[in-house]
Structures are given as C-alpha cells and as structure tokens.
Amino acid sequence: MGEPMARNLVSAGYSVTVHNRSRQAVDRLVDAGATPASSPAAAATDADVVIVMLPDAPDVRTVVLGENGVASALREGGMLIDMSTISAGVTRELSATLAERGVRMLDAPVSGGQKGAVDAALTIMVGGDEADFTRARPILSALGSTITLIGQSGAGQVAKAANQVVVSGTIQAVAEALTLAERSGVDPARVREALLGGLAGSRILEVHGQRMLDANYEPGFKARLHHKDLGIALEAGSEAGVALSTTALVRQFLGTLIASGEGDADHSALARVVERLSGQDGGRHS
Structure with missing residues (x-):
C-alpha cells in the first residue's frame, strides 16, 4: 500500500x-x-x-x-x-x-x-x-x-484493532450467509441482492460478498495480515479485560486458511474455510 x-x-x-x-x-x-x-x-x-x-x-x-x-x-x-x-x-x-x-x-x-x-x-x-x-x-x-x-x-492503533474486529466478523458472517443460501438450494447472488437493501446491508456484503460469488480472492488485503491484526486485537482485549470470543474464532479460521497455503489470498477467502467445513471443498458460489 x-x-x-x-x-x-x-x-x-x-x-x-x-x-x-x-x-x-x-x-x-x-x-x-x-x-x-x-x-x-x-x-x-x-x-x-x-x-x-x-x-x-x-x-x-x-x-x-x-x-x-x-x-x-x-x-x-x-x-x-x-x-x-x-x-x-x-x-x-x-x-x-x-x-x-x-x-x-x-x-x-x-x-x-x-x-x-x-x-x-x-x-x-x-x-x-x-x-x-x-x-x-x-x-x-x-x-x-x-x-x-x-x-x-496509541489511540489510532486501538481504533484500527476495533476496525479489524468488525471487518473480520462481518466477512465471516457474509461467508456463512452466502454458504447457507447455496447449501439450501437458493441463489446466493439473489440473497446478497436482497440483503443489500435491508439492515444487513454493508460495504463488506457489497464488495466481499461479490468476491465470494465470483471466487475472486486476488488480494486487496491479505489473509495473513488480517490474522496478524487480530492477534493485536486479542492482545489488546486481554490487557483491557474484554472478551473477544468471535474475534478469536475468526482468527482461527484465518489461521486455517494460512495453513492451507492461502495466506496471501484476500481475507474474503474466509469463505473457502466455511465452504470446506460445509462439504463444498472450497467450491465457488453460482
């Protein structure tokens, strides 16, 4: 950058x-x-x-x-x-x-x-x-x-840690939602279109949801860097006595992505982990 x-x-x-x-x-x-x-x-x-x-x-x-x-x-x-x-x-x-x-x-x-x-x-x-x-x-x-x-x-870094918590959790949620749609026999592209008009609408659903539909994981922000950032967030949470349970789980999923050799993929490739756990072997949405 x-x-x-x-x-x-x-x-x-x-x-x-x-x-x-x-x-x-x-x-x-x-x-x-x-x-x-x-x-x-x-x-x-x-x-x-x-x-x-x-x-x-x-x-x-x-x-x-x-x-x-x-x-x-x-x-x-x-x-x-x-x-x-x-x-x-x-x-x-x-x-x-x-x-x-x-x-x-x-x-x-x-x-x-x-x-x-x-x-x-x-x-x-x-x-x-x-x-x-x-x-x-x-x-x-x-x-x-x-x-x-x-x-x-240091306040800027605390804000960035908070940002990465929100971004990673939302990417994970979008990945799960689109995988749920596809595994239920429903067109995930139409589900995304509908959700964009409601309370679930977000920039992440718009941009990273489309990446997931296209299975396009060329890096805008690499998964391994987000994994590092969530480590910083969890350290900050430990120091402040804040429970960051969802963040800890998403970091594990990012770690799984890295262990599979995909640490340089975009962080939206979290969808691949969800797909594999759901028996899709990382297949693309359609």
Missing part, C-alpha cells in the same frame, strides 16, 4: 524521498517524480516528516530505531507518522523514545485496502497530540478521505 500512497503525495505536490526493500517499487516511484534513498536514514535526512508503512511491529522497530534507521537522521522538530498496524503498546514506546530526541510521532493506521490507497480514499485513525495532528492533516488529506484524531499516542 505504501507505493500508491507515496505516488499520491507526489501528485499532491510534495517533495517525496522513498526507500523500500523492493527496488522495483522505488523505480516506479522515481518515474513518477520521487527521489530514491539508499536507506531509511537517507530518506529521513533533511525531511520534515517521515511516513512509514510496514507489515508488523518488528519491521517498524528496525526501520525507525535500527542501524541506519529513521531516528538516526530525523532532526529535532521533525515528525514520524507511522501508518502501519501494530500494537498500541509498541507505538507508545516508540513515541516516548522519539520524544527524548525531540521528534514528534503520530500513529495513523489505515483502513480501505489497496483500492483505498490507490484512490487516496483511506480511512485514517490517528493517535497523538492535537497540534501534531493539525500539522500533519494536509499530508494525510492527500492519502485519505476520512481522517479522525482518536486520542493520544
């Missing part, structure tokens, strides 16, 4: 320096007008704001605090915006470490998947000080359409 987000910043007129482990993405962004950097530190040198978009907390720690990391080069008064999805606890630790160096930090995880990143239509959930949020808002506006300051450091 980082590549289209960086492209949107270039299109918005920002001077963008990019670094990525995959050189192909960097080359494409250079063709779009960005400047390449050889390391995170090189990307952060002379930057006012650094944005990181990475898969998990260890990646963020390495890129920010590791050798040739962002923190070694970002000057006092600079800002780090972490748009990765990681735990609120790690976010607060990083924020405190950077504050000791005079660097501001916002956690700003996103929802909207690959399409939202391409269309600059992401939902961005922000944690941090209001003054820092005000400073960063024009940048975030080039990336998303719904931008909300949730609270202090």
